[in-house]
Amino acid sequence: MALGDARRASGKAMETARRAIGTSNEAERRGIGAAMEASRRGTTVDDINAVVAPPRANKSLPEVQARGGVPAASGTGEFKPRPASNTGGGIASPLTEKTRSVDGKTVPDREYYASGLTSSDGLFILPAIKTMNMTDANGATVQFQYADPNGTVATEEPT
Structure with missing residues (x-):
């Protein structure tokens, strides 16, 4: 071929x-x-x-046993009028941070945790406030106490 x-x-x-x-x-x-x-x-x-769509199966709610009713009663209480003085009513706004003198310099009245706050990558240790002292509008001392960022609980009283 x-x-x-x-x-x-x-x-x-x-x-x-x-x-x-x-x-x-x-x-x-x-x-x-x-x-x-x-x-x-x-x-x-x-x-x-x-x-044709199949019909939905209707589910009924479970039976709840009836609880006993509360008998009718008259309420009782004592009226205690508010004290006439303006003290004891909480913290008056605004709050002002106190300062103190350290080595001749004026610094905020704060205490810091010795361990500080470690950054997530472990490269930096940032200061972590333990307590901060403030004064309210009435001149009363107000102290903020913050938790240890490392998760430990402070057992000593701040000074």
């Missing part, structure tokens, strides 16, 4: 194979279309049930 004849025979075989693939693809698409049409028309019970 000559080279030209071999090429022609190969081309004819490829054309026949392509036509067969095209014919089978067309038949498959027609079959899919027919199946879709049949499912839309609802020819079977399953097709019809697929369209």
